[in-house]
Amino acid sequence: MFKDFSKDFWWGTASSGPQHEGAALEGGREPSIWDKYYEMSSERFFNEVGPQECGDFYHRFKEDLTIFKELGLTSYRTSIQWSRLLPFGTKTPNPDAVRFYNEVIDAMLELGITPFMNLHHFDMPWSHQEKGGWENRDTVKEFRYFAEQCFQLFGDRVEYWFTFNEPIVVPYIAYVGDHLYPNVMDMQRAMTVAYHTSLAHAEAMDAFRQGSYKGKAGIILNIAPSYPRSSNPEDVKAAHLADLFHNESFKEPVLKGTYSQELIKFMADHNMPLPILEGDDKIIAKGKVDILGVNYYAPQRVKVKDNLVNPKAPIRPGTFFDSYDMPGKKINPHRGWEIYPQGIYDCLIDIRDNYNNIETFISENGMGVENEEPFRNAQGFIEDSYRIDFIKDHLAQVHKAISEGCNCKGYHLWTFVDTWSWMNAYKNRYGYVELQLHNDKKRVIKKSGYWIKKVIEDSGFDYK
């Protein structure tokens, strides 16, 4: 059956400054938390390839955008690096950064590509991290200032703004996980970081509205629907808690303008009160978004804990529930993530039914695969049929959700050209376009790139 999408559906891709720009030491940029973490712990990064080995969008954006246009894609998300625009805590925008982002935005507009600009993609400038990063409430006003600068400098042309990409990730990986500085395993500090990030988001939304800029502003959340192992009330309770920490911690403030009372109470009941000050509710209320980006990769499957917790172990979300390894689940073995296309539908239906059917788009979805070399064909390009199948299965669910009334406007694949991906560096490739890292970073369109071009031309595709 043909899955048809509207002519104005946003066919795009997502990327980020810290993962694709490169030129980390050029143009006056200061190191971000990732550059410093690589300096401290390079062995943690796949093949010890660090953030300075990015795809060089800084010098090659015209080439990338030309290929982007050739594939018929219409909207491109990247981010403005705080560490490039306002390095070392300066209040005066770095002229080289202003030139670079102006050139990128102008090049997109000339090609008829809509820029979607995000302001924070896990990439705290080191000078702010040294002062405590998101644990320090002063960072909230610093972020508002950065956002204001971005709106003032580029708001005459950018019409889709996003304050944060996946704001729950930094609290999780750096404060209750072991994947980023400061690796502290402390749930109270993690949720303090999350809380201050909510305030920073709301301040940036307020700055956007105060400036009466054109367009829309919102946030990008990685929503992982939380499914209990069974209908046993303890499993259901466990899944609810996983949802509260991972999803509701940001969904409620950004979609309803209130901070979850349940989360506040849970943290207080466990002697980890959140650092709430009088009047914060008024700030949070300003954070209601115009548009929500939904990043969907995999669900969380959850069960009640099998074993009692070591009382000396640090408290983490996993103190309160276990992950459930469902028999028969389909897995992407390269990334270890479950493949469950219906999850994307469940996310959209939840937003339709419980969050006023706010305007959304799929801001990330994709399949990371290690070593695509065996799939290279005689013409020299990678035949990534597995990625096409993955995208089709997810788009079919998006199509179903739209046909049932969901206000979903587009689909952005992660990513356009294979990018550097945090600890995984270049292990898993996600792009419509291959990055030949050791061949002068040459870009070569994959089969999925040619496939999406046809989908866009036809405004849809045939599906089993």
Ligand code: BG6
């Ligand atoms: C998303 C992030 O969660 O997943 C991206 O926004 C990231 O920055 C992408 O690269 C894929 O995850 P990973 O860990 O395989 O790079």
